[in-house]
Amino acid sequence: MQEYKRIDITRDQVVPIAEKMRKAGVGLVMIHGFLNTEGQMDVSWDYAVEPVIESYHVVGETVLPSIGEIYDCAATWPERELNELFGVTFEGLDLSQRLFLPEDMLETQGKGQIMVVPLSELRARNIREEE
Amino acid sequence: MSYIVPIGPYHPALEEPIHAKLYTEGEIIKDAEVFVGYNHRGIEKIATERNAIQTLVLVERVCGICSHSHALTYAMCVEQINDIAVPKRGEYIRVITAELERLHSHLLWLGVACHIIGHDSMFMHIWDERELVMDLLERMTGNRVNYAMVTIGGARRDIDDDLRRDLLAACDKLKAPMDRIVDIALNDKTIAMRTKGVGVLKREDAIRIGAIGPHARASGVNVDVRRDSPYSSYDDFEFDVPVVESGDVFARVVVRALECYESIKIIRQALENLPATPINNGNKLVKIKQGVAVCRHEAPRGQLTHMVVGNGGFNNHRLSVHVPSYKNTPTVPFMLRDNAVADAGLIIASIDPCFSCLDR
Numbered sequence: 001m002q003e004y005k006r007i008d009i010t011r012d013q014v015v016p017i018a019e020k021m022r023k024a025g026v027g028l029v030m031i032h033g034f035l036n037t038e039g040q041m042d043v044s045w046d047y048a049v050e051p052v053i054e055s056y057h058v059v060g061e062t063v064l065p066s067i068g069e070i071y072d073c074a075a076t077w078p079e080r081e082l083n084e085l086f087g088v089t090f091e092g093l094d095l096s097q098r099l100f101l102p103e104d105m106l107e108t109q110g111k112g113q114i115m116v117v118p119l120s121e122l123r124a125r126n127i128r129e130e131e
Numbered sequence: 132m133s134y135i136v137p138i139g140p141y142h143p144a145l146e147e148p149i150h151a152k153l154y155t156e157g158e159i160i161k162d163a164e165v166f167v168g169y170n171h172r173g174i175e176k177i178a179t180e181r182n183a184i185q186t187l188v189l190v191e192r193v194c195g196i197c198s199h200s201h202a203l204t205y206a207m208c209v210e211q212i213n214d215i216a217v218p219k220r221g222e223y224i225r226v227i228t229a230e231l232e233r234l235h236s237h238l239l240w241l242g243v244a245c246h247i248i249g250h251d252s253m254f255m256h257i258w259d260e261r262e263l264v265m266d267l268l269e270r271m272t273g274n275r276v277n278y279a280m281v282t283i284g285g286a287r288r289d290i291d292d293d294l295r296r297d298l299l300a301a302c303d304k305l306k307a308p309m310d311r312i313v314d315i316a317l318n319d320k321t322i323a324m325r326t327k328g329v330g331v332l333k334r335e336d337a338i339r340i341g342a343i344g345p346h347a348r349a350s351g352v353n354v355d356v357r358r359d360s361p362y363s364s365y366d367d368f369e370f371d372v373p374v375v376e377s378g379d380v381f382a383r384v385v386v387r388a389l390e391c392y393e394s395i396k397i398i399r400q401a402l403e404n405l406p407a408t409p410i411n412n413g414n415k416l417v418k419i420k421q422g423v424a425v426c427r428h429e430a431p432r433g434q435l436t437h438m439v440v441g442n443g444g445f446n447n448h449r450l451s452v453h454v455p456s457y458k459n460t461p462t463v464p465f466m467l468r469d470n471a472v473a474d475a476g477l478i479i480a481s482i483d484p485c486f487s488c489l490d491r
Binding site for chain 2: 025
């Protein structure tokens with residue numbers, strides 16, 4: 001079984017940790033995000049400190065620093081994805097292009113709706129639009 | 132003269148939808164941009180209303196080529212959260228299926244690459260040999276595409292003595308055609324002329340952008356999750372990780388061709404040492420405990436990552452799926468620079484992209 005280690009940090013530690021990891025040659029596995037059971041945004045930066053995944057979590061923040069300068073597209077793609085799915089803002093991130101969601105959906109429903117609004121409500125909205 | 136040449140999202144040179152904008156000077160690409168998101172199906176959102184067994188079925192539909200990889204990685208996450216130990220025989224069966232999947236995926240890509248460079252006889256020859264692997268998968272799992280071999284806590288189907296003997300015989304039978312394919316891939320003039328020095332990804336760029344899997348290994352980056360963070364008993368098997376330094380399309384052909392031998396080696400070891408334990412823990416539906424798990428699997432195209440968040444109920448609180456093409460697609464603009472427009476289709480295809488996987 002692979003090992004997963006959760007470490008809680010503050011938003012100010014995000015960039016220094018990324019810089020330290022990059023310097024040590026550690027790969028960024030992914031930047032993940034979810035709304036926890038209390039409804040707070042939980043964003044994690046997962047690094048492959050082989051054979052363990054070290055997962056640095058910031059809870060309750062929706063404006064976070066971008067680490068795109070350090071990890072290039074390995075960071076900017078997940079940051080753009082989290083912006084589209086949850087509406088998390090990454091400071092300094094170029095958001096001039098869409099990533100996954102259709103442009104018309106982003107225009108009509110806005111960013112950060114998909115993973116936040118319950119599926120039943122999204123379905124109801126689509127039915128109303130079709131009518 | 133400067134031109135902007137659009138390719139895709141639907142284009143004869145592409146197997147799946149991606150949009151690329153090529154900024155050219157005459158025939159030469161000076162810069163490029165890629166756009167994805169034409170296959171977004173909201174699978175992660177749907178998963179929030181599915182239990183663990185239903186999600187296994189759902190995640191297999193993320194991709195037709197590496198469906199087992201998705202089911203395996205998802206199951207590993209749930210097993211990690213719930214602390215479920217998988218019986219050894221179940222793990223070995225998962226490995227055998229994963230390596231057969233790698234074999235058919237690599238042969239599929241080698242065939243497609245030959246087709247794109249205009250070597251259609253080689254394309255048909257490779258796909259003919261791939262059918263042997265597809266037949267084995269069908270015999271073992273009952274399916275050619277979505278294998279449904281994984282359940283939470285093990286494997287769903289056993290390998291009996293007859294099948295085991297036939298699979299071992301097939302490993303021997305695959306050796307001669309693989310030798311022929313590798314010989315042609317490495318020594319054929321047509322393949323060399325169309326692939327050597329084309330679409331180079333430098334090692335430093337591969338590391339910086341986070342390329343993974345065979346694509347990274349073809350640029351001299353020695354990474355493989357099966358060896359670096361072993362799971363599902365991979366540490367029981369001896370295998371090599373082929374790494375090539377040149378970083379061009381030819382290197383990607385070589386790495387994938389050589390990896391086929393390693394997969395056969397692993398399948399043989401697993402079959403010869405198949406443990407006499409149960410294959411699963413009873414195939415029961417479990418509640419996903421409160422917690423987070425992130426697991427990785429070396430899928431045919433590279434590291435596949437799933438994150439599962441449980442809240443103590445049957446359904447996933449959150450499922451996040453990130454596939455190898457997610458990491459490899461951003462390398463495409465770097466590979467396209469200073470190449471001819473005519474090679475763009477081949478260069479994009481050389482990462483073995485799966486945009487269906489990428490978009491989810």
